[in-house]
Amino acid sequence: MAWAVVVSVLVMTILSLLRINVIIAIIAAGLTAGLMNGESLKSSVEILVNGMGGQASVALSYVLLGAFAVAISYSGITSLLVNYLLRALKSRRTMIVFVIAFVASLSQNVIPVHIAFIPILIPPLLKLFDEMKLDRRAVAAALTFGLKAPYVMIPVGFGFLFHETIQEAMDANGISLGIGTIAQSLIIPGSGMIVGLFIAVLITYRRKREAPVLAEADSVVEEPVKSQSFQTKHVWTILAILVTLFIQAFWQNLILAALAGIIIMFIFRVVPFTKGDKVVNDGIGMMGFIAFVMLVASGYANVLTQTESVSALVEISSDYIGDNQAMIAFILLLVGLVVTMGIGSSFATVPILAALFVPICVSAGFSPMATAALIGTAGALGDAGSPASDSTLGPTSGLNADGRHNHIWDTCVPTFLHYNIPLFIFGWATALIL
Structure with missing residues (x-):
């Protein structure tokens, strides 16, 4: 059914805004999409569960990364920072x-570790944020900007993978473009995110804000060990971090990278063997929720794919927009926003959208660059603001380490407003200019 995507995403969004657990919200969205497409409740659950394996590797890497972050915090090096x-x-x-925002931007292109740095860098800074009365929503906006804008605009690191995904998806549907040309088509849309960052930091969240006060027991992260001077164990900690970064960048495997870092921390006695269970348990406490959200989101994406809900939505939309390029671009971007909000991954959305967008854009007379801009922007739309995206889950994992940052209202809503709106406007204008 064509409207299954829209209705299911609305179900997920409304439940999330009502502070219903995001896992329950995504499951409800998946079941809604299945039922609206004629599947039984049982078969909808089966499709969702069968699709969860698509993010198993990511989920395990997040849990191990959480344990590594806790080990680093235990070393005391974070207190020096x-x-x-x-x-x-x-x-x-x-x-x-x-x-x-600058450090986060480096994580996409220069040192492509994606969200791996967040649970290491951000939790130790929470006390500093509170002392400065810094609005954590501004930090969430900065982190999401760094996790998203560079890969949209710069074809290096994860940006190369994103632009290559667009290139391959367009080529498979009859349009051949070089990665350099695709990058040029996305400079203007990506610039909209720069505007959003300045608005968020300099205007919307500039004022001082007190973080909510919670009981000490609500925090799953211990205070870093107080350390007034650089010690030998900090050398081994830095070595573990460098090894982790190297393995992740060279082999593109975060599981091996995090595991190597943890092993080094134990071998050199930075963390005593007797603390092993606690480190892992605290790591699961920090990143386990995010890992499971990614699993369920993968299942939801499988429901939309298996029931062909996205293609049905695009087909029915094309029946109403005629040959007006401005309206066609607007509707296609709107479809991209809805789909990516639900799936939570720009990279996974692009191949789906390209297969549907290319024929429509060709028939409507859009240039290849304009088509690339539409596909790239539509794929990126919704990544910021989606409850199931690692561009929002990553920042929350760090900012909520002490239980004082709400995923939906403090990360998803601010990033949705400040990035999706300008990205939509700039992407729409680009499609009409090129």
């Missing part, structure tokens, strides 16, 4: 947010 930032950036709230 906090003390340095306290001295260097005290009272410079805006500056520290832009520094975080």
Whole structure:
């Protein structure tokens, strides 16, 4: 059924905004899509569960990464970082947010570790944020910008994979473009996210804000061990981090990278063997929820794919938009926003959208560059703001390490408003200009 995508995404969004657990919201969305396409409740569940394996590797890597982050925190090296930032950036709230956005941007292209740095860097800084009365929503916006804007605009690292995905998907549907040309088509849409970042940091979340006060027991992360000087164990900690970054960048395998880091921390006694169970348990506490959300989101994407809901939505939309290029571009971007909000992955959405968009764009007279801009923008739309996207789950994993940051209202809603709206407007304008 054509409207299954729209209705199911609305179900997920409304339930999430009502503070229903996001896992329950995604399951409800998946079942809704299945039922609206004529599947029974039992078969809908089976399709959803069968699709969960698609993110098994990601889920395991997130859990191991959480354990590695806890081990690093235990070493005390993070307290050195906090003390340095306290001295260097005290009272410079805006500056520290832009520094975080810059560091996050490096994680996509220069050192392609994606969200791997967040549970390592952010939890130790939460105390600093609270002392500065820094609005954590600004930090969430900075992190999501760094996780998304670079891969949209720059064809290096994860950006190369994204642009290559667009290239291959378009080529499979009859349009051949070089990666450099695709990158040029996405510069203007990506620039919209830069505008969104400045609005979020300099206007919307510039004022001081107190984080909610919760009981000490609500936090799953221990305070870092207080350390006033650099010690030998910090050398081994830095070595573990460097090895992890190298393995992830060279072999593109976060499971092996996180596992190697953990092993080094134990071999060199940075973390005593007796603390092994606690480190793993705390790591699961930090990242286990995110891991399971990714599994369920993969199942939901499988429901939409198996029932051909996305193609049905595009077909019915094309029947109403005629040959007006402005309206066609608007509707296609809107479809991309809805689909990616549900699936939660730009990379997974692009091949689906390209197969549907290319014939429509060709018949409507869009240039190849305009078509690439539409596909890339439509795929990227919804990544920010989606409850199931690692571009929002990653920031929440760090900012909510002490239980004082809400995934939906403090990460998803702010990033949706500040990035999807300008990305939509700039992408729409680009499709009409090129």
